[in-house]
Amino acid sequence: MSNKVDQNRREFVSVATKTAAATVVAPGVLLHAMAQANLRSEPVTDKVRYGLLIDTTKCADGCSDCVTGCEKENGLDMLVEPEGASAEDWDRQRPRWIRTVKVKDRLTGQLSTLPLMCQHCENPPCADVCPTGASFRRADGIAMVDRHICIGCRYCMMACPYKARSFIHEEVERKPTIAPRGKGCVESCNLCVQRRDNGESTTACQDACKHGAIVFGDLNDPGSEISKALREQNTRQLRADLKLNTGVRYRGI
Amino acid sequence: MKKIHYREWGIESPRYWGLLVVLAAIAGIGGLAALYMEHNGHWVTGMNNQIVWGIPHVFAIFLIVAASGALNIAAFGSVFGKKIHKSLGRLSAVLAMALLVGGLLVLVLDLGQPTRLIVAMTTYNFKSIFAWNIYLYAGFLAIVAVYLFTMMERKANKYYPAMGVFAFVWRLILTTGTGSIFGFIVARQGYDAAIMAPMFIIMSFAYGMAFYLLVLMFTFKQDGRPLGTKLLMRLKNLLGIFTAAVFYFVVVYHLTNLYGTENHEYDAFILRDGGIYTSLFWIGWVLLGLLVPMGIVFHPALGKTHGGIIAASLLVLLGGLAAMYVIVIGGQAFPMAIFPDKVIIASGFYDDVNGQPLYYSPSVPEFLLGIGGIAVALAATFVGVRMLKLLPVSLDDEVVDPYHQKS
Numbered sequence: 050m051s052n053k054v055d056q057n058r059r060e061f062v063s064v065a066t067k068t069a070a071a072t073v074v075a076p077g078v079l080l081h082a083m084a085q086a087n088l089r090s091e092p093v094t095d096k097v098r099y100g101l102l103i104d105t106t107k108c109a110d111g112c113s114d115c116v117t118g119c120e121k122e123n124g125l126d127m128l129v130e131p132e133g134a135s136a137e138d139w140d141r142q143r144p145r146w147i148r149t150v151k152v153k154d155r156l157t158g159q160l161s162t163l164p165l166m167c168q169h170c171e172n173p174p175c176a177d178v179c180p181t182g183a184s185f186r187r188a189d190g191i192a193m194v195d196r197h198i199c200i201g202c203r204y205c206m207m208a209c210p211y212k213a214r215s216f217i218h219e220e221v222e223r224k225p226t227i228a229p230r231g232k233g234c235v236e237s238c239n240l241c242v243q244r245r246d247n248g249e250s251t252t253a254c255q256d257a258c259k260h261g262a263i264v265f266g267d268l269n270d271p272g273s274e275i276s277k278a279l280r281e282q283n284t285r286q287l288r289a290d291l292k293l294n295t296g297v298r299y300r301g302i
Numbered sequence: 303m304k305k306i307h308y309r310e311w312g313i314e315s316p317r318y319w320g321l322l323v324v325l326a327a328i329a330g331i332g333g334l335a336a337l338y339m340e341h342n343g344h345w346v347t348g349m350n351n352q353i354v355w356g357i358p359h360v361f362a363i364f365l366i367v368a369a370s371g372a373l374n375i376a377a378f379g380s381v382f383g384k385k386i387h388k389s390l391g392r393l394s395a396v397l398a399m400a401l402l403v404g405g406l407l408v409l410v411l412d413l414g415q416p417t418r419l420i421v422a423m424t425t426y427n428f429k430s431i432f433a434w435n436i437y438l439y440a441g442f443l444a445i446v447a448v449y450l451f452t453m454m455e456r457k458a459n460k461y462y463p464a465m466g467v468f469a470f471v472w473r474l475i476l477t478t479g480t481g482s483i484f485g486f487i488v489a490r491q492g493y494d495a496a497i498m499a500p501m502f503i504i505m506s507f508a509y510g511m512a513f514y515l516l517v518l519m520f521t522f523k524q525d526g527r528p529l530g531t532k533l534l535m536r537l538k539n540l541l542g543i544f545t546a547a548v549f550y551f552v553v554v555y556h557l558t559n560l561y562g563t564e565n566h567e568y569d570a571f572i573l574r575d576g577g578i579y580t581s582l583f584w585i586g587w588v589l590l591g592l593l594v595p596m597g598i599v600f601h602p603a604l605g606k607t608h609g610g611i612i613a614a615s616l617l618v619l620l621g622g623l624a625a626m627y628v629i630v631i632g633g634q635a636f637p638m639a640i641f642p643d644k645v646i647i648a649s650g651f652y653d654d655v656n657g658q659p660l661y662y663s664p665s666v667p668e669f670l671l672g673i674g675g676i677a678v679a680l681a682a683t684f685v686g687v688r689m690l691k692l693l694p695v696s697l698d699d700e701v702v703d704p705y706h707q708k709s
Contacts, residue, residue, distance in 0.1 A: 116650060131345050141350035141652050141661065148651035152644040160647075165640070174489060180432035181425040198421050201414015203354040204432055210489035211640055212653065216354060216414060218345040232343045233414025287640055291488055302644070 089246055098190035099240050100268040100296035101252070102275050102284065105163045107262035110151065115164045118257025119147045122241060124225035131219045144215030144230075146238040147254055152302070161302045164254065164263070167192055167213040167238040168287060169296030175205035175214065184235075190268070190296050193239040201233040210288045213237050240265070268296065306389045306701065308691035311684070313524045318688060325681035332674010335667035336411035344414065346667065352652050353634045353662035358412035360626040361672025364509065365405030365679060366439070366480055367502055368622070370473040371510020373398035373446060375537075376453075377473070380466025386533060386702050390518070392692040395450040397517055397683050398473075398510070399443055404679030406439060408672055431482050438476040445469050454691065477503045484629065491568040492633035497558070501551040508544035509622045512615040515541060517680075519612060521687055522697070530699035531606070538611045542599035545618055549592045567657075571636050572628065576659065579632035582624045591621010635659040 120126040123146060130139045147166040153159070173192045175184040183199035186192045194205075206214045214237040217230055224230050227243040241252040255263040266275030284298040311318070339347055349356040376391035376398075378384045410416055426433045449469040452462040481502030487493040515537055522529040556573065559565035572583050595614035597604075604610035637654030640646075646653045654660060687693050694701070 113650060131342070134345050138348075138350065139345060141352060142345050144351065145651045148649060148653075150646055150650070150653060151648035152641050153647050154644050156643070161644075165651075174487075176427075177429050178432065178486070179427050180430045180436065181421055182427035198418070198425050199415065200418045200422050201416075202422075202432065203414070204430070204483075206351070206354040207634070208487050208489055210638065212352070212638055212651070215351045216344065216349075218350070219343040233340075235414070288642075290642075302641075 093188045095188040096269060098268045098296060099245065100169060100190065100266070100275060100298065102264040102278050103163055103297065103299045104262045105161045105299055105301035107260045108162045108164065109260055110162045112260070113149050114257040114259060115254035115263060116147050116149060118253040122253030123228040127223040127225070128221065142218040144217060144236060146215070163299060163302065165211060165213070166297065168211050168293070169240065171294035171296070173293070174208040174210065178204045178208040180204065189245065191240050191242055191245070193242060194234065194236050196229065196231065196234045196236070199234040201235065203235060205235055210291055307695045308392065308693060309695050310689065310691055311521060311525055311687040311693060317524070321684060322681060325677045328677035329674045329681060332671045332677065335670035335674065339667050340416060346665065348663045348665045348668065352660035353631060355630055355634065356662065357664045357668035358408050358671050360623060360630050361675050362405045362409035363480065363630065364622055364626045365401050365408065365675055367477060367506045368509035368513050369398050369401035369405060370477045371506030371508065372401055372514050373469060373473050374507055374510055375514050376449070377466060377470035380463050381470045386536060389694045389697065391453050392450060393518065393687065394514060395446050395453070396686040396692055397514060399446050400679045400682035400686065401513065402439060402442060403682060404675040407678055408675035411671060431479060431486050435479045435483070438479045442472060442476050445472050474503060477506045484633065489638065490633055491565060491639060492636055495555065497551065497555050501555060504544065504547045504551055505622065505625065508541065508548050508618055511537065511541045511544055512618040515611060515615045517683060519608060521693055527693065528696045528698040530697055530702055532699045533697050533702050534611065535606070538599050538605060538614070541614065541618065542596055545592055545596050552588065568636055571659065572632055576632060579628055579635065583628045586624025587621050587628055590617050591624055631662055635662060
């Protein structure tokens with residue numbers, strides 16, 4: 050008898066829990082899906098301009114967490130060395146979207162460590178030179194490559210003042226759906242564009258940085274964290290002489 | 303001036319076909335090399351994410367530059383009314399088209415996605431000098447073909463002078479476009495100079511003339527056709543003048559660089575500390591490619607011999623390849639000024655640590671593809687002279703008008 054009651058109670062609790070869960074979660078899922086559908090069906094606008102602020106004073110020497118985070122997010126770590134390639138040559142040919150660089154001031158000897166990636170110029174030379182328009186700048190400021198029409202001429206790599214682009218030198222067997230890639234095309238940092246389209250607010254490099262040296266955000270929104278920081282701090286563009294109005298700014302160099 | 307008669311290249315079949323088989327084999331090996339690189343991906347080449355344009359670009363740009371220059375000989379006939387050159391126009395036009403096709407083949411086969419050529423033909427970004435060049439190259443082939451027709455077809459002869467001017471202007475724009483591929487690159491110290499375009503034009507004059515002289519002398523000798531000293535002297539003198547003009551541009555380019563402090567490091571790299579690039583600049587480009595051929599061409603005895611002219615032409619061409627290597631590869635190998643006031647002392651992406659040049663070690667398939675392009679150009683030229691009436695029966699002194707300047 051008591052067993053039967055227990056059984057009934059158990060079933061009741063189970064059904065009730067599932068119903069409650071479904072009632073609570075389903076609208077959320079639905080809303081999330083709708084929100085995503087909205088984000089993806091509406092054209093990208095220039096009301097926002099995405100960018101990064103790198104605080105080199107916080108960037109730790111020897112740390113490459115941002116690189117690891119980027120490579121994991123964008124599937125760069127899935128690429129394997131082609132059979133028969135020399136390890137050293139392959140390392141020069143393997144794509145990087147972000148790298149760490151240590152620099153020394155020529156006069157003062159001051160040392161700085163910083164991550165270097167596509168600077169998301171307002172007037173990107175890569176897009177200027179691309180014969181097919183595969184290299185382009187989204188309305189929201191993200192410089193990226195349309196891999197359907199990239200012919201692999203590498204003129205954008207010649208033109209990029211930051212050496213920020215990589216060519217895919219080998220057959221790609223495994224790739225994430227968010228960052229499809231194929232042999233013979235060029236690619237580079239796209240500020241984790243898939244996250245933008247999913248309504249997320251960070252980049253993989255920012256998430257990976259435990260020193261808080263990378264801030265991602267909307268440069269057009271005066272209230273955003275990045276805009277506030279840029280207003281308060283002295284920052285600079287790399288190769289400011291080229292007047293490219295980069296979306297990535299550096300503090301402390 | 304006697305009437306010029308033209309006739310197809312009349313060498314015996316075995317020699318002609320033997321020549322074609324050899325060239326086809328070289329072109330075929332180049333094709334296989336391209337297939338190998340395309341199939342595996344560019345990791346089998348020496349190119350990497352630092353030096354993104356390698357040996358194929360050296361050959362391709364060299365051939366494209368030479369192509370526009372090879373048309374000059376025809377242009378001198380129609381644009382400047384030099385009768386002595388008119389008889390040379392047909393070969394000039396065909397050689398120009400053949401060299402361009404050879405160069406473009408190499409360029410296209412080195413693309414990461416050569417099968418997407420149709421995309422390049424249908425989707426344009428008109429701010430790109432590359433996109434303009436696609437039109438300039440295609441237009442060149444079409445215009446020169448029509449130009450050749452106006453030379454060869456009596457009924458179309460009346461359009462010959464106008465087409466000559468059109469073709470000449472087009473070729474000047476084309477080489478400006480080729481030079482501007484580098485001239486427009488603001489990112490790299492060695493490029494980003496307006497002088498690139500005129501320098502490429504004058505280089506094209508020299509390389510085109512060298513190619514032309516070699517093909518003319520070879521085809522005439524094989525066929526036993528007389529080639530008079532008068533004409534040859536005129537052409538070799540032009541080669542000498544063009545070579546001297548290239549030398550002038552090289553001097554001006556580097557003097558300008560030496561004047562501006564921002565370019566001192568680049569010039570120190572090319573002229574003094576660049577290892578292979580410095581050697582190729584001084585020994586390949588300046589000494590063997592410019593000074594020695596000038597010395598031969600203007601030497602009172604050597605300059606009058608066929609051997610001397612052949613040697614000078616070959617040296618100009620080798621010097622041209624060295625020049626392209628210095629410009630294309632050297633320009634990329636030189637450290638980029640990402641941090642003009644700082645030195646990179648460590649990098650996760652092979653940046654120019656401590657000012658070291660970026661690394662490139664060319665691979666054999668790259669050379670095979672480039673040489674294949676030259677073989678295609680020569681084969682197309684020889685097929686042309688065999689099938690069409692391109693070569694004058696004689697270019698002997700008495701055929702060539704000695705009083706052309708008075709006419």
